[in-house]
Amino acid sequence: MVEKLAIHGGPKVKATPFGSGKRFGEAELKELREAIEQDTLFYHYGQKVKQFLQKFNEMYGVKYSVATSSGTAAIHVALGAAGVTAGDEVITSPITDQGTVIGILYQNAIPVFADVLPNTYNLDPASVEACITERTKAIVVVHLAGNPCDMDAIMTIARKYGLKVIEDCAQSYLSMYKGKLVGTFGDYGCFSTNDFKHISTGDGGMVTVNSGDDEDYAVVHAFADKNYQRFDHIVARDIHHIAPNYRMTELQGAVGIAQLDKLPWICEKRRDYGTMLIDGLTGIPGVYPPQITDGGTSSFWFFLFRLDMKMLNGTVDEFVAALNAEGISSVRGYIPQPVYMQPLFQKKEAYPGTHYPFSLSEVSYEEGICPEAERILKSSVRFGISEFYTESDIEDIIASIRKVAAYFMTAGVTKS
Ligand SMILES: *Cc1c(COP(=O)(O)O)cnc(C)c1O
Numbered sequence: 001m002v003e004k005l006a007i008h009g010g011p012k013v014k015a016t017p018f019g020s021g022k023r024f025g026e027a028e029l030k031e032l033r034e035a036i037e038q039d040t041l042f043y044h045y046g047q048k049v050k051q052f053l054q055k056f057n058e059m060y061g062v063k064y065s066v067a068t069s070s071g072t073a074a075i076h077v078a079l080g081a082a083g084v085t086a087g088d089e090v091i092t093s094p095i096t097d098q099g100t101v102i103g104i105l106y107q108n109a110i111p112v113f114a115d116v117l118p119n120t121y122n123l124d125p126a127s128v129e130a131c132i133t134e135r136t137k138a139i140v141v142v143h144l145a146g147n148p149c150d151m152d153a154i155m156t157i158a159r160k161y162g163l164k165v166i167e168d169c170a171q172s173y174l175s176m177y178k179g180k181l182v183g184t185f186g187d188y189g190c191f192s193t194n195d196f197k198h199i200s201t202g203d204g205g206m207v208t209v210n211s212g213d214d215e216d217y218a219v220v221h222a223f224a225d226k227n228y229q230r231f232d233h234i235v236a237r238d239i240h241h242i243a244p245n246y247r248m249t250e251l252q253g254a255v256g257i258a259q260l261d262k263l264p265w266i267c268e269k270r271r272d273y274g275t276m277l278i279d280g281l282t283g284i285p286g287v288y289p290p291q292i293t294d295g296g297t298s299s300f301w302f303f304l305f306r307l308d309m310k311m312l313n314g315t316v317d318e319f320v321a322a323l324n325a326e327g328i329s330s331v332r333g334y335i336p337q338p339v340y341m342q343p344l345f346q347k348k349e350a351y352p353g354t355h356y357p358f359s360l361s362e363v364s365y366e367e368g369i370c371p372e373a374e375r376i377l378k379s380s381v382r383f384g385i386s387e388f389y390t391e392s393d394i395e396d397i398i399a400s401i402r403k404v405a406a407y408f409m410t411a412g413v414t415k416s
Contacts, residue, residue: 002407007325013400014327014393021388023200027261031254041250043067044230049253055260056206059174060181060189063212066220067204067253071170071192073224073246074205075140076103078188080223080243081207081216082164084109087360088137092168093123094338094373096142099192100168101339105350106244108357109137113340115370119291121145121304121380124372125153132157135361138164143172143182144334145304146270148296151177151185158186166190170205171301173198174267178295183208188220193252198266198299199259201252267299269387273394274300277385280398286311287405304334304382305401312408319408320381326400330383338373340365 004010035041035048043049049067057065068074084090086108092100094113101111115127121144128139139158141149149167158165165186169175173191175182183189191197193204207224209217222229227243229236281289288306292298307316316332323330344350345365348358368374383397 002410003403005322005325005404005407006327007322012325012327013403014396016392016396018386018393019388019390020386023262024255024258027258028255031257032251035250035254038250043248043250043253046250046253048250048257049248052253052256052260053206055257057208059260059263060184060208062184062208062210064209064217064220066207066209066217066224067248067256068207068224068246069205069248070099070203070246071097071168071190071194071197071205072099072102073244074190074192074207075100075166075168076106076244077220077224077246078166078190078207079103079107079109079138079140081209081220082138082166082187084137084164086357087135089131089133089135089361089363090138090140091128091131091136092140093142093144094340094370095121095144095334095376096168096339097170097335098339099170100140100142104140105357110135110357110361110363111339111345112136112361112363113338113365113370113373115372116376118372118376119288119306120147120149120293121290121376122147122149122293123154125150125157127370128154129157132161132163133362136161136163138166139186140166140168141186142168143175145290145302146172146175146274146298146300147290148172148175148177148182148293148298150293151182155185170194170197173263173299175299176297177293184210186210193256193259198270198301199256199263201248201255201259204248204252204256205246266387269389270300270385271297273385273389273391274298274303276391276394277303277398280394281305281401284402284405286409287401300385302334302382303385304380306376306380307405309379313410314408316379316381319404322404322407323381323383323400326404328383328397328400330381332382333377333380334382335377337377338370340369341367 170192189208
């Protein structure tokens, strides 16, 4: 006997509110007060951005990193420092935030989308290698939803073809791959502190300089600050190329210091809850939980799982509606379609009235270029995880999915 779904008037599984909590408190206020009392909010004169980066560097075991105004900015800075320029191709994932491709296009480089793996939703190294041309300059890997990419395979390809590797870690704080933190494998690791990420400074970002090299650091630092070279009391304006102003303010740095203290706990909670969810969803007919990359751990920014459309009697949208009615707020997919399906790519018009820089390359954005990514976005369900949830919240999520899946598996439901 299948239980009556809440959407059909049955009792909701999630009858109690989810655990909640405050992200900001006295620790952030203390840092902000100190920032104000400095009587400067400029990163180069104050101490807060410096302290924030020092703490972040210690946590990540890197010598240098640079603060930016957003995660998008961090990726643009890394691309600029990597020497990505007009006409270069940059291989990346079609399942990501817009912030991954903005910097590529602002450098007048051409995004090339490699396909992803069906169960990790991360770049498929074989597809990455197949996308390489004479124009390829860099790979921007995205550790989606906290799940690390297969960095051994990616780095092997990068070395073989002499490509730069930039890691988009906006969703993957403190995720590990084979005992090492993601963000420290490639040339640069890019992070976001926008208000939706594991930690928030309102907006902001960081770029790790993984070479630890002084000159490399100087290039990254300058690229986030108009290509001015600010060191100690000297400001050199030896400008050879354009660079944006993506500076972080002392207010963001101050909040970031306090937020970093909370980061290990936040990631640990999310890792535990994500692991519980994978265990709890494993074996439910028609439901495929995500697979964490071999040798990796995830800090689960969100939770995305797939449905087997052949086994289901109904649509993914109907499944999502039923899950919402049970009290689990969820949506289909992550983004509606792969990034390349946006009009920007379909019309090859990043800048109004011109096909530049696409006109420099043979790249194709036709539907079907990344079939796995297209299938994932059509057949997946996403819901948020919070570090403030309780174990019983996670049990309720599992029970809700189990209940809805059982209903959609029954032959009595008409396939629409
Ligand atoms: C959030 C995010 C970005 C962009 O970060 P912003 O701080 O919003 O600019 C880039 N890539 C991924 C994967 C993200 O999730």
